Amino acid sequence: MGAAAFVRLENITKRFGTFTALDRINLDIAEGEFLTIVGPSGSGKSTLIRLLVGIDDVTSGTISLDGTRIDTVPANRRPTCMVFQSLALFPHMTVGQNIEFPLKLRKMAPDARRARALELLRLLRLPESYYAKRITQCSGGERQRVALARALAFDPRIIVFDEPLSALDYRLRKTLEKELKDLHARTGKTFVYITHSLEEAMVMSDRIAIMRAGRFEQIATAEQIYSQPVSRFVASFMGEVNLFDLNGSDWGGLPVKLSPQAQAAVAVPPDWRGAVMVRPELVRFLAPDETADFTLNGRLHAEYALGSRVQYTVQAGDTPVIVERPFEQRLGSRSGDPVRLGWDAGAVHLIAEVAHGTA
Ligand code: ATP
Secondary structure: OOOOOOEEEEEEEEEEOOEEEEEEEEEEEOOOOEEEEEOOOOOOHHHHHHHHHOOOOOOEEEEEEOOEEOOOOOHHHOOEEEEEOOOOOOOOOEHHHHHHHHHHHOOOOHHHHHHHHHHHHHHOOOOHHHHHOEHHHOOHHHHHHHHHHHHHOOOOOEEEEEOOOOOOOHHHHHHHHHHHHHHHHHHOOEEEEEEOOHHHHHHHOOEEEEEEOOEEEEEEOHHHHHHOOOOHHHHHHOOOOEEEEEEOOEOOOOOEEEOHHHHHHOOOOOOOEEEEEEOHHHOEEOOOOOOOOEEEEEEEEEEEEEOOEEEEEEEEOOEEEEEEEEHHHOOOOOOOOEEEEEEOHHHEEEEEEEOOOOO
16 A cells, blocks of 8 residues: 555454454545445445444544544544435425535534535536525435535535435436536545446446455456456456356366467466456457457357347357347347357456465
8 A cells, every 4th residue: 555545444344243344444545536335235335434434433443534543533523424325405494504504513604604505506506596495396316416515515525425326217327427427526525435336336436446245355447347357256246247267278168269379368377276257248259251369159049138239148068158249230140040259369357266376
C-alpha cells in the first residue's frame, strides 16, 4: 500500500459473537475515488461500510483518514455520510427542509441554510421551485436527487452509498447511474458505493472491490477484473464465461487444437492446476478456410437472444462452450449443425488454483 492513501482500512476484523463477518480486511481509497464494493449477499459489504461511517464498531483493526484515526470518532462527528436504498427522507417535510436538516443539526443560520439548499438543488439539476415542494409530490428519481443533495449538504469528505438504486426500475436506474457518475466528477468527492449489480459497478467506478465471505477477493479497475480475474469466483461473478479445467495438456476433455502461439499462451509447469478463461465474446465461429490459435469442432446446441447481443452454446466433447456476438451477426444455423470455433492466443487468461511452487 502506498503512502498516498486518503482512507485506509487496516486489518479490519468484525465479529458478531463467534461469527466473523469481516476477516482482516485491508483497503486503501484515494481522495476523489469512486470505489464500488460488490459481492454476494452476506459477504460483508454492509458491515464494512457501517464501520466506515461509524454506525458500528470494529472488533479489531484501524480506519484512518488523511493519516488520522477515525474508527474511535462517533458517527455524528465523522466526515462521512450515507445514502440508503430507502433514502430515509422525511415525507412530511419539504424538499428544502430535508436538504437543510443536517445543517440545522449543525446549527447553521436559516439564511445560510437556505442558500446552501438552493445551491445543492442547482447542483442536482432540480429547479429552485422544488425547494417548497413536499417529498410526497416528488417522483422516485427526484427523491433520489433530494437524498443526494441532503448527503452533500454539510460537505462530507466521503459519501457512502448502500444500494441506493436497487429499488428503482431499469430505466430510472440507468439514468441515475449516469447522473451519479457525473455528480462524482463535478464534486470531486470520494464515493464508496455498494451494489449487487456488477453492471452498475462497471458503469460508474474507478475501481471495484469484490467481496467474498468477509474478505476481498480482488480490488482493481473494471477492465482488470474483467480481463484478468484472479479466481474462478471473480471470473464467474463478471457474467457468463468459459472456464476450462487445465490439467497438463488436457482441457477437461475439450477437443481443442493449439497453434504454437496457443501452446505458448497456456504453457504451465507440470504441477500447475487451474483453469483457462475465455470470454464468450472472444470466441468466433470460423469459416471453413479461417484459422485461429485455438480451434475446436462442435455442434450448435442453443441460441439465446440477449437484446443487443446473442449467445450460443456449442457442444464440443462433453463441455459446452459459450459464444457471444452482436445481434446483427446472428447465425442462420440451427441446433445440431456442425460449427467450428476459434479464438486467439490473446483471448486466454489463466487462473491458477495451485500455482507452481506455492501450494
Ligand atoms: P447483502 O448484500 O445481503 O446486504 P452484505 O454483503 O451486505 O449482504 P452484511 O449485511 O455485511 O452482508 O452481512 C455479513 C454477514 O454478517 C452475514 O452473514 C450477516 O448475517 C452477518 N451479520 C450482519 N450483521 C449482523 C449482526 N448484527 N449480528 C449478527 N450477524 C450479523
